[in-house]
Amino acid sequence: MAAFILLIGQFYLYTGGLVAAVFLLWGADRVEPNLRGSWLVRPMLVPGAVLLWPLVLWRWARLEKGRVDPCARHLPPRGGQDLAALMLALLIPVVLFGALVLRQDGPVERPATLLEAPQ
Amino acid sequence: MSVRFVPVQWNRNKWVYDGLLLAAVMAYLTLFLGYGAGAADATRPVDGAILRMRAFGSCAYFLLTLILCIGPLARLDRRFLPLLYNRRHFGVLTAAVALTHAVYVVNWYFAFAPTPQLEALLASNTSYGQLLGFPIEALGIFALLCLLVLAASSHDFWLSFLGAPVWKRLHLLIYPAYLAVVAHVALGALQDAKNPGFAIFFGAGAMAVSVLHLAAWWRAPSRRRAKGDWVAVCAPGDIADQRARIIRLPDGDRAAVFRDGTAYSALSNACAHQGGPLGEGRIIDGCVTCPWHGFQYRMRDGCSPAPFTEKVPTYNLRLRDGVIEIAAKANPPGTAVDPLTVGDPA
Numbered sequence: 001m002a003a004f005i006l007l008i009g010q011f012y013l014y015t016g017g018l019v020a021a022v023f024l025l026w027g028a029d030r031v032e033p034n035l036r037g038s039w040l041v042r043p044m045l046v047p048g049a050v051l052l053w054p055l056v057l058w059r060w061a062r063l064e065k066g067r068v069d070p071c072a073r074h075l076p077p078r079g080g081q082d083l084a085a086l087m088l089a090l091l092i093p094v095v096l097f098g099a100l101v102l103r104q105d106g107p108v109e110r111p112a113t114l115l116e117a118p119q
Numbered sequence: 120m121s122v123r124f125v126p127v128q129w130n131r132n133k134w135v136y137d138g139l140l141l142a143a144v145m146a147y148l149t150l151f152l153g154y155g156a157g158a159a160d161a162t163r164p165v166d167g168a169i170l171r172m173r174a175f176g177s178c179a180y181f182l183l184t185l186i187l188c189i190g191p192l193a194r195l196d197r198r199f200l201p202l203l204y205n206r207r208h209f210g211v212l213t214a215a216v217a218l219t220h221a222v223y224v225v226n227w228y229f230a231f232a233p234t235p236q237l238e239a240l241l242a243s244n245t246s247y248g249q250l251l252g253f254p255i256e257a258l259g260i261f262a263l264l265c266l267l268v269l270a271a272s273s274h275d276f277w278l279s280f281l282g283a284p285v286w287k288r289l290h291l292l293i294y295p296a297y298l299a300v301v302a303h304v305a306l307g308a309l310q311d312a313k314n315p316g317f318a319i320f321f322g323a324g325a326m327a328v329s330v331l332h333l334a335a336w337w338r339a340p341s342r343r344r345a346k347g348d349w350v351a352v353c354a355p356g357d358i359a360d361q362r363a364r365i366i367r368l369p370d371g372d373r374a375a376v377f378r379d380g381t382a383y384s385a386l387s388n389a390c391a392h393q394g395g396p397l398g399e400g401r402i403i404d405g406c407v408t409c410p411w412h413g414f415q416y417r418m419r420d421g422c423s424p425a426p427f428t429e430k431v432p433t434y435n436l437r438l439r440d441g442v443i444e445i446a447a448k449a450n451p452p453g454t455a456v457d458p459l460t461v462g463d464p465a
Contacts, residue, residue: 002241003234032280038124047271055289059281068282081287082336084294085191089332091298092325099305102251 013050020049023056031063124276136205140212144182148174172223173308177317179217180300183266184324186210187297191335193410194399200410207273210293214270217263224259255307258299265296275392283394301325349437349444352376355383355461358443363407365398369447373398374434376445377407377418382458384418385434385445391452392429420455 024042028035035041049056062068127133151174155165165173186209192199225236232239244254269290278286304321312318346369355378358364363375365388373388375398386407388398395411402408406415406424416423416431423429430453435446438459450456 002238005241006235006237028280032276034279035124035276041124041126041274041276044126044274045276047267048274048277051268051271052277052289055281055285059285063280081291082339084291085332086336088187088294088298089329089336092301092329095298095302095305096322096325098250099302099309102306103310104251 012053016050016053019053019056020046023049023060027060031060124274132201133205133208137208140209144178144212144216147178147181151177168223168227172220172227175216175220175223176308179213179220180304180321181324182209182213182216183297183300184328186213187293187328188331191331194335194396195331195338197399197410203411210266210273211270214263214266217266221259221263250306251310253306255303258303258306262296262299262303265292265299269293269296278393283389283391287394297328348447349439350447351439352443352445354441355438355443358383361402363398363400365396366445368445372449374445374449375407376436376443377402379405379418379458381460381462382418383436383443383461384456384458385436386416386418386421387432387434387449387452389431390414391423391431397431419458420453422453 024045028042028045152170155170155174186206189199189202189206189209193203225240229236229239229243234242240256240260244252244256246252247254247257269292272281272286272289281289309318309321350366350368352366353364353376358376358378360378360380363377365373365375367373373396374385375388375396376383376385377398379402386397388396390397390409390411392409392412392414395409395414397407397409397416400408400410402418403415406417408415414423414429415427416429419433421431421433432449432452433454433456434449435456436459437444438461443459443461
């Protein structure tokens, strides 16, 4: 199973490398005017293109077909962020105190000390 | 603000920010590597490799904790806003420190595994059905992957290319990543630690994140949604000059009503750059200025001054019975709206 997961991971990254090369050398200029002529920045974009290649292909296709609502750019999911932050705030104490309850001995027991050998 | 992408838009503030950040990380690692061995349980002394992985692991944890504290702190007290300015470099550095921790772990604990190291890492503990002894490696891998994705997509190009809604949703991964890190430490190192200092610092950091987020949520302006085509905001005099009042509209969006002397205009509260809260900024040189990274917009039409091209939606305003009302529906980004003028707002 572990070997299979790693094989999938390798396939994902190799595909990402291919997509990153095509997108950053050719496609990005077509859909992002502010990138035209900016070559120094492209090496910094390689890790993102490799890791997010399904998202890159999806977005690239939408931009090429003009299926992007320009107003949507101004609608960040603030409501989703509030909910995510609230869930984090509530779950942290649960994880923390749950882990302390699980502990086999107390979390603040005196640490062992090295005794001097008897004279 | 930029009309062409560059690797990093360096300025003096970023140099100072990054310099202080790097110095703090170097100081922490030096102190940990210098004194960490002495603080370990005497019955189980640690060697150099374990000390290094603990130094980088704990450093990544505290960096991530600080990153998550900055947002709510800046909302609760404006004096913390400068910390928010270059938070993306903070995040990239955290991902690098966490990756170093992971490399030390793999190269030490799985150095002599009969299978490839990463395969051994995934297969070493598969007891997903129990809490005590839970495979914390999986939690760490998940958090590391999230941090790498966030760091790799932190450049403004990705925000522009993916669009704010997708980019922002992607970057919400920071929340499950932090929870995974807390669980990674709580079910791992905390179960075994004999030094109370570790438990105290770890617990205090995690609880600080929890309490600050709860406080920021509780004090968030306009948590309740208004109703109707026109929504009452406040009396003109209730908005301080050069400042704004934020209101949540029926569709869930937030708008900011700005006052510049006797003139009032309303813009979307979300900056076109990273969705920063424009209404928490102020008017500088006649332009609404985002408190996060200084992106500017004209009050009248929500457009950035030339040569910049960013623009945000505007809203119509009216005065009824001494109260400013805002249209519930936004105008398309960049639509010019004459400011509402009030004789003497007091």
